[in-house]
Amino acid sequence: MSPGRFTGLVTVAGMLFLWLPLLVVVLFSLHTTASLSFPFDGFSLRWYERISESPEVRAAARNSLVVATSTALVTLVLATLAAYGMSRSRSRWRAPLSLLFFLPITLPGLFIGIALLIAFSRLEYSLSLVTVTVAHLVYVFPFFFLLARAALERLDPALEEAAADLGATGWTIFRRVTLPQVWPVLVGAACLAFALSFDEFIITFFVVGPDPTLPLFIWSSLRRTIDPSINAISTLLLAFTVLLFVVTFALTSWGERRRRGTVDPLVLTGAQEPR
DSSP: HHHHHHHHHHHHHHHHHHHHHHHHHHHHHSSSOOOOSSSOOOOOOHHHHHTTOOOOHHHHHHHHHHHHHHHHHHHHHHHHHHHHHHOOOOTTTHHHHHHHHHHHHHHHHHHHHHHHHHHHHTTTTOOSSHHHHHHHHHHHHHHHHHHHHHHHEEEEHHHHHHHHHTTHHHHHHHIIIIIEEEEEEEEHHHHHHHHHHHHOOOOHHOOOSOOOOOHHHHHHHHOOOOOOOHHHHHHHHHHHHHHHHHHHHHHHHHHHHHSSSSSOOHHHHHOOOOO
């Protein structure tokens, strides 16, 4: 067997290993009966109708949307400012600070969850969706920071220097020169932060209060019984997450293509040449 064919077979086997269980979940979310084993008796949307009528599912989904949206928006602002400062700084503390920003990626979610639970307990702060949002912010911040900093460091510094020479202020340079070139990457990174927050379970398990998120609701439901309604919820969650990752990839790719184009600093800044 040639090396190319062997590599292709290994790739196909790996894809089947990853996706076949997910396809089985999707298949049995459309089963007419409550059976989760073959033979497959037919297709039905009854389980999707059941979860759409369930107030518990709607409440859990609403909690996840609130937490994920808040996390994505706060991360968008804070991580963008941090990435911009780090990419433009020449301080000797730049490397240590960047390492601290990336540190949560290297830590297990179990460690982060326990550490935050202890911190909230010491502060005597009641667990709620606010604590979940703070925990998710710690978790997703490094991913956004990594993408935003990479996008900012690839920009041509001559554009910002030209805008400064034309009299533009620091805020004007950021708003009219830098931001138009990197906003697709920032929006894509925000979508990624939303998806990571929406699906997070381990950290959420330690810091959640009386209002469960959707992953916590799925886990608690699995402890009682397993029926195709859980498959239906998982299928919708999978489709939503895949959609967000596709949007992230499309925006970051489009932003990279735009960055490689020619940008006129006079047009971007709105600055006028001195008379």
